[in-house]
Amino acid sequence: MTIAGDLIRGHTDAIILAHLVKHDSYGYEINRDIQKKTLGKYEFKEATLYTAVRRLEQGGCITSYWGDESTGARRRYYAITELGRETYRSLIKDWETARALINNLIYVEDI
Amino acid sequence: MTIAGDLIRGHTDAIILAHLVKHDSYGYEINRDIQKKTLGKYEFKEATLYTAVRRLEQGGCITSYWGDESTGARRRYYAITELGRETYRSLIKDWETARALINNLIYVEDI
DNA sequence: AAATATACATTGACACGCGATGTAGTTTGC
DNA sequence: GCAAACTACATCGCGTGTCAATGTATATTT
Numbered sequence: 703m704t705i706a707g708d709l710i711r712g713h714t715d716a717i718i719l720a721h722l723v724k725h726d727s728y729g730y731e732i733n734r735d736i737q738k739k740t741l742g743k744y745e746f747k748e749a750t751l752y753t754a755v756r757r758l759e760q761g762g763c764i765t766s767y768w769g770d771e772s773t774g775a776r777r778r779y780y781a782i783t784e785l786g787r788e789t790y791r792s793l794i795k796d797w798e799t800a801r802a803l804i805n806n807l808i809y810v811e812d813i
Numbered sequence: 814m815t816i817a818g819d820l821i822r823g824h825t826d827a828i829i830l831a832h833l834v835k836h837d838s839y840g841y842e843i844n845r846d847i848q849k850k851t852l853g854k855y856e857f858k859e860a861t862l863y864t865a866v867r868r869l870e871q872g873g874c875i876t877s878y879w880g881d882e883s884t885g886a887r888r889r890y891y892a893i894t895e896l897g898r899e900t901y902r903s904l905i906k907d908w909e910t911a912r913a914l915i916n917n918l919i920y921v922e923d924i
Numbered sequence: 925a926a927a928t929a930t931a932c933a934t935t936g937a938c939a940c941g942c943g944a945t946g947t948a949g950t951t952t953g954c
Numbered sequence: 955g956c957a958a959a960c961t962a963c964a965t966c967g968c969g970t971g972t973c974a975a976t977g978t979a980t981a982t983t984t
Binding site for chain 3: 819821822825857859865884885887
């Protein structure tokens, strides 16, 4: 909530990959983790989340498989690939570049 | 090199307003200043820049007027409005929130 | 029995960035 | 003297990502 989509846009993939670096996971859990980490300040819209994982899978950054839940709703688990790991490292670099650039450009002394 | 559009998207307005807080300016100068500040690492695509200033003017954040150049190409100058100043401060806050959020979400220890 | 939570999925609208293209005057190089 | 390069602004159309709306299905809570 409250965070404009355009400010996160371009980082959704990195956020998802960062989560999957730790362990395999499924959509809802990824979102719950983000909520927890941000103290409820942010979570993906479902459409955004599922669009993103599909994009990442198509791009070869993750693979997916159905969990064997004996109870509860079925879950589609995602696992990061080696390409996904490389992409993640690259996205971190991109973020650091962009962050420095923006910090450099949007602050002015006199306001 | 060229920063992916999605990483800057959502900050173009802040970058332009930050420049105009200092003094009235025109498109080409705004871009030259950005190039200078980033040591050539970044500049707006012209279409992006002119789309943005039009958007900002329509939104009441800036006003514009033709310069009275006696020589050289004509220039359209932009001046920030009070609403523009408020918007700028608000965008700075948004950036700081988003920056903290992303920093919090994309880094993992084990990689 | 109804409401709430878990969990995944698709569709269509919308906004922004940007490549391509165009206009027009100025300065520089050969 | 003239082509190339630079200054400066402008528009159109496409691609991509976000997200509201909507739908499916199961489990738990009230």
